[in-house]
Amino acid sequence: SHDMMGIHPYSGLEDPYSLYPHSLRNIDELCASIVRSHRETSQYRVEELQALRWKLFSREEIQAYQSKSVDEMWQHCAIRLTDAVQFVVEFAKHIPGFRMLSQNDQIALLKTGSMEVVLVRMSRFFNTENNTVFFDGKFAGTEVFKSLACGDLIAAVFDFAHGMCALKLTEQQIALFSALVLINADRPCLEDRSKVQRVQRSVESGLTHILHRDNQESLIHKLYQKMGVLRSLCSLHMEKLHWFSQRYPLTAHSLFPPLYKELFA
Numbered sequence: 001s002h003d004m005m006g007i008h009p010y011s012g013l014e015d016p017y018s019l020y021p022h023s024l025r026n027i028d029e030l031c032a033s034i035v036r037s038h039r040e041t042s043q044y045r046v047e048e049l050q051a052l053r054w055k056l057f058s059r060e061e062i063q064a065y066q067s068k069s070v071d072e073m074w075q076h077c078a079i080r081l082t083d084a085v086q087f088v089v090e091f092a093k094h095i096p097g098f099r100m101l102s103q104n105d106q107i108a109l110l111k112t113g114s115m116e117v118v119l120v121r122m123s124r125f126f127n128t129e130n131n132t133v134f135f136d137g138k139f140a141g142t143e144v145f146k147s148l149a150c151g152d153l154i155a156a157v158f159d160f161a162h163g164m165c166a167l168k169l170t171e172q173q174i175a176l177f178s179a180l181v182l183i184n185a186d187r188p189c190l191e192d193r194s195k196v197q198r199v200q201r202s203v204e205s206g207l208t209h210i211l212h213r214d215n216q217e218s219l220i221h222k223l224y225q226k227m228g229v230l231r232s233l234c235s236l237h238m239e240k241l242h243w244f245s246q247r248y249p250l251t252a253h254s255l256f257p258p259l260y261k262e263l264f265a
């Protein structure tokens with residue numbers, strides 16, 4: 001086969017090392033590009049968020065969110081989520097190998113994975129001391145989201161963020177984990193599953209490499225567990241969206257951002 005001869009179909013077309021990072025140097029390069037892509041698309045640096053931790057919503061501001069109508073608050077959150085998803089799409093584009101997948105497969109991976117990566121990223125924006133998330137410029141507790149009328153989803157999402165924070169991942173670990181959440185050959189509707197699998201293996205070796213380097217190999221099992229939780233959170237999100245679009249078809253149809261509809265509806 002091509003592989004046994006040391007040449008493969010991608011030689012000369014794109015950086016072949018990005019798909020076959022067999023040597024340590026190539027794994028290092030793969031990790032470096034994923035970490036760079038994460039840094040460039042993560043909106044806020046950890047230190048910036050740290051400095052903003054004291055900014056909490058006032059009683060009045062919380063009441064203003066709570067007195068919004070269900071559809072008003074949904075539309076507001078859908079816009080915020082779509083912003084975050086847009087950065088995840090940018091992140092994906094710079095994962096070595098992602099661009100070499102077909103348009104169809106790129107979209108299939110983003111449809112199922114972008115929301116999951118947003119939830120992984122949420123842990124960077126989360127303050128475990130008071131259970132608040134950075135939203136609309138300040139830190140918000142679950143009560144801010146009351147008018148969405150999906151308290152179970154919000155509680156589960158906050159719980160997940162709390163659990164992710166407990167792992168105390170470094171930025172590099174978050175970057176590689178996010179990439180692995182996205183590049184998953186088990187997602188439905190993939191055309192070229194084996195190609196996705198090759199990219200997935202390279203990202204897996206990157207994650208294993210940095211966990212080994214950090215002397216934290218035991219994290220891998222916990223991270224795979226988190227992937228299961230992410231899956232159930234996202235199906236809960238889809239369930240809620242379905243419920244919402246039936247109840248408020250006009251808002252869902254004409255006021256939700258096009259990307260949100262394209263990926264989730």
Ligand code: CLR
Nearest residue numbers: 077078080081084118121122125133134135157
């Ligand atoms: C995630 C990390 C991103 C920045 C960001 C933007 C919007 C935030 C999101 C983070 C976390 C989850 C969030 C969201 C806005 C609304 C959503 C707080 C911090 C909550 C969970 C409500 C979901 C409602 C849907 C059911 C519509 O880089």
